[in-house]
Amino acid sequence: NAGVTQTPKFRILKIGQSMTLQCTQDMNHNYMYWYRQDPGMGLKLIYYSVGAGITDKGEVPNGYNVSRSTTEDFPLRLELAAPSQTSVYFCASSGETATGELFFGEGSRLTVL
Amino acid sequence: GQQVMQIPQYQHVQEGEDFTTYCNSSTTLSNIQWYKQRPGGHPVFLIQLVKSGEVKKQKRLTFQFGEAKKNSSLHITATQTTDVGTYFCAQNTGGFKTIFGAGTRLFVKA
Numbered sequence: 001n002a003g004v005t006q007t008p009k010f011r012i013l014k015i016g017q018s019m020t021l022q023c024t025q026d027m028n029h030n031y032m033y034w035y036r037q038d039p040g041m042g043l044k045l046i047y048y049s050v051g052a053g054i055t056d057k058g059e060v061p062n063g064y065n066v067s068r069s070t071t072e073d074f075p076l077r078l079e080l081a082a083p084s085q086t087s088v089y090f091c092a093s094s095g096e097t098a099t100g101e102l103f104f105g106e107g108s109r110l111t112v113l
Numbered sequence: 114g115q116q117v118m119q120i121p122q123y124q125h126v127q128e129g130e131d132f133t134t135y136c137n138s139s140t141t142l143s144n145i146q147w148y149k150q151r152p153g154g155h156p157v158f159l160i161q162l163v164k165s166g167e168v169k170k171q172k173r174l175t176f177q178f179g180e181a182k183k184n185s186s187l188h189i190t191a192t193q194t195t196d197v198g199t200y201f202c203a204q205n206t207g208g209f210k211t212i213f214g215a216g217t218r219l220f221v222k223a
Contacts, residue, residue, distance in 0.1 A: 042215035
């Protein structure tokens with residue numbers, strides 16, 4: 001199994017540009033998440049989804065949008081990129097397991113100049 | 114909002130020494146999860162604790178959940194260089210919204 005796959009792995013954006021970070025999982029998980037991790041810091045929840053068509057805000061949603069049209073995909077949209085959005089973005093998913101374990105992708109490193 | 118506080122922020126140890134990181138909450142936690150993130154990597158799930166006073170062991174790692182379910186700890190016995198990384202606690206706040214602590218970064222000197 002591929003697990004959780006994120007693309008791109010690296011991206012440099014200019015201020016004001018927009019882009020979409022892609023995330024797909026092949027584990028048939030209902031729950032998907034986007035986190036950002038600033039250098040040397042913890043993970044902050046941006047948005048999450050409990051199933052196709054259902055999304056909700058996390059701790060730091062401003063400047064981002066998400067959609068969940070299928071169980072597998074959970075893209076994160078950055079509109080009007082700002083230097084404050086320079087970070088590593090992690091997508092994660094979890095299923096109906098007793099442990100509630102989150103499975104993470106490898107991360108997408110975004111730099112906004 | 115609900116959050117968990119982790120201490121210490123950093124810990125430097127000599128290989129073979131023990132290490133402990135603590136996770137504290139002002140509210141009762143329904144559960145606590147622990148993750149490890151190697152430098153340059155992504156977080157990897159270690160364990161989930163659910164019951165009051167629960168203690169679980171994984172080889173040299175011992176995880177505890179406080180009696181009041183407001184704190185948790187991860188203890189590593191006789192650290193090795195492979196233990197290097199950042200250890201995060203995380204709580205599921207309901208509705209499958211998982212919030213992470215700031216993490217404790219462990220440095221191990223050989």
